[in-house]
Amino acid sequence: MDTPVLSLRDATLGFAERTLWSGLDLDVHPGEFIAVLGANGSGKTSLLKVILGQNNLSGGDVSFLGAPVTRGNRRIGYIPQQKLADEGTPLRARDLVALGLDGHRWGIPLPSKKRRAKVDGVLAAVEASEYARVPISTLSGGEQQRLRVGQALADNPRLLLCDEPLLSLDLAHQRAVSELIDRNRRTRKIGVLFVTHDINPVLDLVDRVLYLAGGTFRIGTPDEVLRSDVLSELYGSPVDVIRTRGRIVVVGTAEAPQAHPDGLHAAHDEHHDPGHADEYVHEVKPL
């Protein structure tokens, strides 16, 4: 197999008395799509911060392209949660993408044909050419999130870190944004770490799943990890994994820690597409 873009060896992360996870061995290979699942507070976002060099491991090693991680590596693309840009933002769609290309450089951006062409190419790749010159504050959440994908892809990353990029998008946009990420990781051999509380929108796209819970973790294909026995062992209490119509539903019991974090449901129910309410209303998200 190819040399991994990202390697964690015996990695442990903890704050003060609490260990989020320990002994984590993970290799992300070029073009590999790995979903990171787990309850709120299980250390999913902290894992991304470790890779971005913003948090330090309490033990073990993390290396990116064979070297220890540094703060702000330009070969890593980052896609955060969707948040609506406000009105005081002097940027159009293409300017947001351009920041991903050279926003870290000092001085004022000078117009160049090469830069224009590059930004146009990215906009086409994320199907955003139509609103290239529209102020981002007037774009919908789904449109803004496409631009985020473009921004993260603009500088040819080897690894994409996605932190709940589908949150608060409707089902159609969840699908569109996931497929954009999937298509680009395949054609350009980009490793993807995709933090999400809901595996279903990306279930058929992911190669492996990293499930963080109870201070420990499981890694494997969705079929290997998303099983009642595996998750029950991980949580130390009975958990049912139900597969229905191509979806995975994880049902925790009252004993399972944070089985029903209110925040997750609130965040999801508030925004999901009313047209699909029937499919989703009785579904419990993975823990």
Next chain:
Amino acid sequence: MSSAVISSAVLSTAVMTGAGHVGSAVSDDLWSQLFNFDNYGELVALLINSILAGAVLGLVGGLIGVFVMSRDMAFAVHGISELSFAGASAGLLLGVGVVQGSLVGSLIAALVIGILGSRARDRNSITAVLMPFGLGLGILCLALYPGRSSNKFGLLTGQIVAVDNPQLGWLVVIAVIVIAGLLVVWRPMMFSSVDADVAAARGVPVRGLSIVFMLLLGLSVAVSVQIVGALLVLSILVTPAAAALRVSSSPVVVPVLSVVFAMVSMVGGIMLALGGSIPISPYITTISFTIYVVCRVIAAVRTRRGISGRTPTELAGHAAILGS
């Protein structure tokens, strides 16, 4: 060096005599207080330095205003200007100089707000706590100051004739520092203003830039307080940029328009105020407010006509894959 001091003395005399023999009708009287273009050419020549200072301040205010808007810091600007007023009053009282005092005041305020208020909610409460304290401190210093009261009033509401030549030198030097600083950090500053998380992930020193921004903002406020007064700083650091953002979102057009609006307000305000006997600030604030209203109207008309900037493409929906 002393020409501006003399010129302000001449101006005061001119203003007084001008106001002295106005006709009996009240409206005539009011009009000549507001606008008086007698000996206008000479006045312009005498106050050319002040007009230039106004233009420089317009440039500073227009540029930094874009970041004040994109970082949502309008209220913090007001807080800093009250502390700057306190500093200026203390400078007047202690005899160390108004510019120096206001510089110290605004830099301290900017740093405190920048360090303690990295989140918007914290920033608002810290600003609200600092503001009345600064104003109170300033009033205390002014109450203890034995000099003329018109100087005192000028710190709050602005008076260009209070600016003498050494002060103008200070203003220009500070303005050059702010403009040069902004040009150096422009792009990463914009990145971290609109998108701090992604900017940090890309290696932009977000925290350091926010301190740099607060220092540049503190300097800009100190310069503005000298000319428009502590209470009216927003009219030059916020209104022009807010107006520009109503009519454009282009990262090139917005700063250019903002600078043009700020310069028109400053220079236009000073030019109109020359002959009257009123401080310049009402002229400046009225011009900048009018520009803002016009921009809002333009934006409303555009929205009604459905101008959004979208260009329908036949290819929309067909995926083009990035790269080769």
